Amino acid sequence: MLTEQMRNILQQMPKAELHIHIEGSLEPELIFALAQRNGVSLAYASVDELRKAYDFTDLQSFLDIYYAGASVLLKEQDFYDMTAAYLARAQADNVRHAEIFFDPQTHTARGVPFETVINGIWRACQDSPVSATLIMCFLRHLPEDEALATLDEALPFRDKFIGVGLDSSERGHPPEKFCRVFERCRQLGLHLVAHAGEEGPPAYIETALDLLNVERIDHGVRCLEDADLTARLAREQVALTVCPLSNIKLRVFDKMDDHNLMRLLDAGLVVTINSDDPAYFGGYINENFFSTFDSLPLGVEHARTLARNSFSAAFLEGEAKRGYLNEVDRFFQQATATKD
Ligand code: ADE
């Protein structure tokens, strides 16, 4: 059960969000507003009808609707408005720093220029009081050559993103399909992450680490099926960006009581809590905290660990990282000080 006091701590604690697909923050209301603004016709008659379609059976059933939703994004201002809306929600949840995924191929395939996508998203990040950096994701259901071509398109904007990731349909598209493009990105000094072990097997986590050289694993919840892999993730302190509400909506777990987040923490893993696609999965980052703490036997020490992990695992440099960690420590000293 989530007490009022615990809820306040989770709401107010400073945190970083490390796994958010900006296209997954597109709320139905904004989808309809942008469709009207751009003269795009939608397969749904109303916001309510669209929301009713958010009843997913697995990752692919979600991705089909997610890519359809993104079809309303055409102009730089659309990407700006989407990103500004997310950052306002993040600020309200006391997110201090966000590392935001974007999927350029979803847009360039529809004829939207790469620069339109990145300039709109990046400008909104510059205008926000929340610290925000960008991670460009390659769509793993497409061939590696298309990822390489996307990287070429992105290079003139190298200063506007800090890393690359790998997302979309996981099963049947193992990390090793993208060895060449990740190696190029590594040589360019980009940070590397990949979705692995969400629906795909633990072996994908291993190949993401060994063959793509990623620094963090997105999701990774299936690692517990392999004891040696779990021990390795703990030993090497590889961060997992876990997204609890996403896992329930996409039926990775039946219900939140069954989620393995507590077991991941108990195994000594660097777990973080994130929203993934908040407009589709029923809540932004704080809703993910509330829901997990409501269902699992987690307390204030876990909250402190999760807040610290979010900054430890962030791609932030010395001073900035230390500053946020100090802010977390001060927050918990005050929140847990006994009043007499
Ligand atoms: N793209 C957006 N959300 C995703 C997820 N949860 N897994 C893989 N690709 C995604």
Ligand code: ZN
């Ligand atoms: Zn994701």
